[in-house]
Amino acid sequence: MRYRLTMRSDNHPDGQASVRTFTEEARRGQLIDCTIEVLVALGYGGTTLSRVAERAGVSKGVVLYHFTNKAELLEATVREVYDRGIEYAKRAWFDHHAESASPPDLLHAYLQTNLDYIAAHPAEIAATIEVSRNHRDSAGALVFGSAFEEPIYAPLEGIFRAGQESGHFRDFDPHVMAVSVRRVIDGFSFQMLAAPGLDSRAYTSEVVALFDRATRKDGTR
Amino acid sequence: MRYRLTMRSDNHPDGQASVRTFTEEARRGQLIDCTIEVLVALGYGGTTLSRVAERAGVSKGVVLYHFTNKAELLEATVREVYDRGIEYAKRAWFDHHAESASPPDLLHAYLQTNLDYIAAHPAEIAATIEVSRNHRDSAGALVFGSAFEEPIYAPLEGIFRAGQESGHFRDFDPHVMAVSVRRVIDGFSFQMLAAPGLDSRAYTSEVVALFDRATRKDGTR
Amino acid sequence: MRYRLTMRSDNHPDGQASVRTFTEEARRGQLIDCTIEVLVALGYGGTTLSRVAERAGVSKGVVLYHFTNKAELLEATVREVYDRGIEYAKRAWFDHHAESASPPDLLHAYLQTNLDYIAAHPAEIAATIEVSRNHRDSAGALVFGSAFEEPIYAPLEGIFRAGQESGHFRDFDPHVMAVSVRRVIDGFSFQMLAAPGLDSRAYTSEVVALFDRATRKDGTR
Amino acid sequence: MRYRLTMRSDNHPDGQASVRTFTEEARRGQLIDCTIEVLVALGYGGTTLSRVAERAGVSKGVVLYHFTNKAELLEATVREVYDRGIEYAKRAWFDHHAESASPPDLLHAYLQTNLDYIAAHPAEIAATIEVSRNHRDSAGALVFGSAFEEPIYAPLEGIFRAGQESGHFRDFDPHVMAVSVRRVIDGFSFQMLAAPGLDSRAYTSEVVALFDRATRKDGTR
DNA sequence: TATGAATGAGTGTTCATTCAT
DNA sequence: TATGAATGAACACTCATTCAT
Numbered sequence: 050m051r052y053r054l055t056m057r058s059d060n061h062p063d064g065q066a067s068v069r070t071f072t073e074e075a076r077r078g079q080l081i082d083c084t085i086e087v088l089v090a091l092g093y094g095g096t097t098l099s100r101v102a103e104r105a106g107v108s109k110g111v112v113l114y115h116f117t118n119k120a121e122l123l124e125a126t127v128r129e130v131y132d133r134g135i136e137y138a139k140r141a142w143f144d145h146h147a148e149s150a151s152p153p154d155l156l157h158a159y160l161q162t163n164l165d166y167i168a169a170h171p172a173e174i175a176a177t178i179e180v181s182r183n184h185r186d187s188a189g190a191l192v193f194g195s196a197f198e199e200p201i202y203a204p205l206e207g208i209f210r211a212g213q214e215s216g217h218f219r220d221f222d223p224h225v226m227a228v229s230v231r232r233v234i235d236g237f238s239f240q241m242l243a244a245p246g247l248d249s250r251a252y253t254s255e256v257v258a259l260f261d262r263a264t265r266k267d268g269t270r
Numbered sequence: 271m272r273y274r275l276t277m278r279s280d281n282h283p284d285g286q287a288s289v290r291t292f293t294e295e296a297r298r299g300q301l302i303d304c305t306i307e308v309l310v311a312l313g314y315g316g317t318t319l320s321r322v323a324e325r326a327g328v329s330k331g332v333v334l335y336h337f338t339n340k341a342e343l344l345e346a347t348v349r350e351v352y353d354r355g356i357e358y359a360k361r362a363w364f365d366h367h368a369e370s371a372s373p374p375d376l377l378h379a380y381l382q383t384n385l386d387y388i389a390a391h392p393a394e395i396a397a398t399i400e401v402s403r404n405h406r407d408s409a410g411a412l413v414f415g416s417a418f419e420e421p422i423y424a425p426l427e428g429i430f431r432a433g434q435e436s437g438h439f440r441d442f443d444p445h446v447m448a449v450s451v452r453r454v455i456d457g458f459s460f461q462m463l464a465a466p467g468l469d470s471r472a473y474t475s476e477v478v479a480l481f482d483r484a485t486r487k488d489g490t491r
Numbered sequence: 492m493r494y495r496l497t498m499r500s501d502n503h504p505d506g507q508a509s510v511r512t513f514t515e516e517a518r519r520g521q522l523i524d525c526t527i528e529v530l531v532a533l534g535y536g537g538t539t540l541s542r543v544a545e546r547a548g549v550s551k552g553v554v555l556y557h558f559t560n561k562a563e564l565l566e567a568t569v570r571e572v573y574d575r576g577i578e579y580a581k582r583a584w585f586d587h588h589a590e591s592a593s594p595p596d597l598l599h600a601y602l603q604t605n606l607d608y609i610a611a612h613p614a615e616i617a618a619t620i621e622v623s624r625n626h627r628d629s630a631g632a633l634v635f636g637s638a639f640e641e642p643i644y645a646p647l648e649g650i651f652r653a654g655q656e657s658g659h660f661r662d663f664d665p666h667v668m669a670v671s672v673r674r675v676i677d678g679f680s681f682q683m684l685a686a687p688g689l690d691s692r693a694y695t696s697e698v699v700a701l702f703d704r705a706t707r708k709d710g711t712r
Numbered sequence: 713m714r715y716r717l718t719m720r721s722d723n724h725p726d727g728q729a730s731v732r733t734f735t736e737e738a739r740r741g742q743l744i745d746c747t748i749e750v751l752v753a754l755g756y757g758g759t760t761l762s763r764v765a766e767r768a769g770v771s772k773g774v775v776l777y778h779f780t781n782k783a784e785l786l787e788a789t790v791r792e793v794y795d796r797g798i799e800y801a802k803r804a805w806f807d808h809h810a811e812s813a814s815p816p817d818l819l820h821a822y823l824q825t826n827l828d829y830i831a832a833h834p835a836e837i838a839a840t841i842e843v844s845r846n847h848r849d850s851a852g853a854l855v856f857g858s859a860f861e862e863p864i865y866a867p868l869e870g871i872f873r874a875g876q877e878s879g880h881f882r883d884f885d886p887h888v889m890a891v892s893v894r895r896v897i898d899g900f901s902f903q904m905l906a907a908p909g910l911d912s913r914a915y916t917s918e919v920v921a922l923f924d925r926a927t928r929k930d931g932t933r
Numbered sequence: 934t935a936t937g938a939a940t941g942a943g944t945g946t947t948c949a950t951t952c953a954t
Numbered sequence: 955t956a957t958g959a960a961t962g963a964a965c966a967c968t969c970a971t972t973c974a975t
Contacts, residue, residue, distance in 0.1 A: 070958080072958085072959085073958080073959085076959085090410060091406070091410040092404060092406055092410070092412070093315065093404065094314065094315055094404055094406070095406060095410050097943080097944065097945085098944075098945065098946090099943085099944080099945095107960075107961090108960065108961050108962070109945090109946095109961090109962085110946095110947090110948095110960065110961055110962070111959080111960060111961080113945080113946065113947085114958090114959070114960070114961095115959090118945085118946085119944090119945060119946090182403065183313060183314065183315055183404065185312070185313055185315070185316065189311065189312045189313070189316055191313070195464050219483075221476060221479065221480070222472070222473075222476045225473055225476040225477065225480075226476070226480065228454075228457065228461065229454045229457075229477065229480060232453040232454050232456075232457040233449075233450045233453050233454070235453075236449065236450075236453040240449065243415075243416045244416075251443070252443075252446055255442060255443045255446040255447070256446065256450065258442065259442070259446075259447065259450060259484045260484070262440075262483050262484045262485075262486070263480045263481070263483045263484040264483075265483070293934090294934095297934090318968080318969065318970085319969075319970065319971090320968090320969075320970095328935075328936090329935065329936050329937075330936090330937095330969095330970090330971095331934095331935065331936055331937075331972095331973095332934080332935060332936080334970085334971070334972090335934070335935070335936095336934095339970085339971090340969090340970060340971090514955090515955095518955090532852065533848070533852045534846060534848060534852070534854070535757065535846065536756065536757055536846055536848070537848065537852055539947080539948065539949085540948075540949065540950090541947090541948075541949095549956075549957090550956065550957050550958075551948095551949090551950095551957090551958095552950095552951095552952095552955095552956065552957055552958080553955080553956060553957080555949085555950070555951090556955065556956070557955095560949085560950090561948090561949060561950090624845070625755060625756065625757055625846065627754070627755055627757070627758060631753060631754040631755070631758050633755070636906075637906045637907075661925075663918060663921065663922070664914070664915075664918045667915055667918040667919065667922075668918070668922065670896075670899065670903065671896045671899075671919065671922060674895040674896050674898075674899040675891075675892045675895050675896070677895075678891065678892075678895040682891065685857075685858050693885070694885075694888055697884060697885045697888040697889070698888065698892065700884065701884070701888075701889065701892060701926045702926070704882075704925050704926045704927075704928075705922045705923070705925045705926040706925075707925075733937080735937085735938085736937080736938090739938085760964080760965065760966085761965075761966065761967085762964085762965080762966095770939075770940090771939065771940050771941070772940090772941085772966090772967095773939065773940055773941070773967090773968090773969095774938080774939060774940080776966080776967065776968085777937090777938070777939070777940095778938090781966085781967085782965090782966060782967090935975100936974105936975085937973105937974095937975090938972100938973085938974090938975105939971100939972085939973085939974105940970105940971085940972080940973105941969100941970100941971095942968105942969095942970095942971105943967105943968085943969090944966100944967080944968075944969100945965105945966095945967090945968105946964100946965080946966090946967105947963105947964085947965075947966105948962100948963090948964090948965100949961105949962100949963095949964105950960100950961085950962095950963105951959100951960085951961080952958105952959085952960085952961100953957105953958095953959090953960105954956100954957085954958090954959105
């Protein structure tokens, strides 16, 4: 029988991983939304529990009632946005009949899906990036570091390699190209926020054209 | 036609020209170096005056003797790195005989110069980006925000527009392309730091090829 | 001559006699048991309502439903253990035919009874001592302070004085001796808990011998 | 080159274990004194950094400037008192010409020394005991637990064993006796504080007589 | 020039307690 | 009876900044 002085469960009598009630889920969602807003407005360093609580119109304790930690709040925020994105990506992927598409079309679909989603939810994405760039553990290491990032490159590299084998793509380093694609995509959310009037459709087709040219084998178009 | 890499550096914002002694300047340089190291190791949030002082082997007060503020220290750090970069760029530009070159060659030179410099000084660059992404004034606004960033895009957009006029480049949005170039360049420093073994020469030529393809008019190669 | 072990227990401070149902009483008992366990495991400072509730497998509110206060919970815990001890002491006292015994035998019986009980219930006793040593009112004064402790010494002092009158005991200060006896007894619970393998029988007879020698008049043995 | 985000050194530029200045030492001493006072007045649970600071007439930050931690403050307090006690004990031991003394005389000297010191510094001792009884690490384990206590019993057990070999002491368990002696000694500080008028000389000779009787072989007096 | 000392605002976190359901 | 939700005071601790020396 062991006791720990750290980490609490507080209410939620039985240890059972707390089947969250509807209102509980709603509050968590609201707090995550507020966290996103604060992250966008004030950045990672300006995102404090008090400010999140204040924006939600509740006391500071409420935040820590629903999330054990500040870390848990931030990580839940990232996970939430991530999950929503995956959900969207799956549907969009299906709509694009992506399975049967050629590598260039897949790349197109990938960029389109990502940029569309960002254009529709720039704050969520910017907030997530803000956290992943800054959130560190007590040892000073980035929590969402390279180990977290690598799997993000995998699908892109897959597309590139397939395209090189099929003869659609020229010979380039798939990793460098994947990293470049992600950089361009990730920057988009901040540009959306900085210039709200930005024509995301035009921007997207520019980016699509950019990487289409960058990857295609000469004369295959 | 002349391209400038923008931003003059002005170390002496107040009129009183350069009262700093040599040792004074040395100390400031040392403290800026330590600031860079701490920024790279612990990120913006982990960069405190004590840690900078500790790293420099001096007391905390020393830092505030040479820099009125934490803000001033950070801003001086950014400016310093910026100045060094400008210095380098000027020399490199000259070596490339850049003034007489064609737009594609200019783009090549631009990328080469930037990536070479980053490969040689990844920590400085990463530290600067860390600050420019996170440093905010008391109102929560980014100090090195878009007003600071826009002039960075100018020379690139100049090259692109010239190339489109001269018929070397296809028709694309120079701003989108400039932003994309900068994103890819800026990300490079973090990759250098994350994977010290990275072959920067190979990486650079990949990026050069990427944007050469992305910009060229079809069949002009 | 009759000795009382002092302190009546009165579970119902308010006049309204025993409105508690059976299940109510059971819950209180269970919560008190959990309180004891937490006190032993984590000490007074680590004993929080949440942890007591968690241990009992109920929500935090339940504890405050059955005990108006944290203070009341702790005080009820002390009282409960105290009452159980009194109950035991009465029976044991009777078994020892204590009423007709000589002062040395009474002292022996007192020590034996106390140490036997502690050996059988070290956690309860340690928990009680933990509370009585630490529990303070809002002004910072110990709730179970000297006013609470003095009556504990009374029966021992009674035995000593009787023994001195009867010529069994040498001339010593009954209060100092009583305090010393209590210190040795009270420490026993913690030793039991710290060294579970401890031979309590041997320990007890050592303590009995110690105080027999310490009190006897020379040559009366 | 490693950075840690925990534990600070703040000022004190070079790592060198901070040769404490005179004023630094004075402040630390003062803060330790205040800690002792608060511990005695309000107990372990009531001893907060603010209250210590308040009593010292300084701001809360000062305490943490001189002691990295609350834990360090408490541990320094214990160590300080401990060191002073050792210092005193050495001198007193020498005065008693203890080296050539018989075991009963040694026991006498031991008790006399301890109780004299406590009578002269009851608050320090009570504070120390308060900490050692309550101070736990983050896992809930007592910091000054049995591992810390055992060496305290060693000298006493040594005296007892010597006395049993020399024929001065009867046959008893040296450990049980040592524990009993310590319990009686340790309780003394609280009694001094609870009853300031207490005649410590008389009390001491009572305790000395108690353990003299408790240990002596029959008829050797 | 540099240091040690001190301050005060702010941060994350804990916890007893209240209350509607 | 019991729970979940919320509050607010208190706590340990961090950090930029000030100031006398």
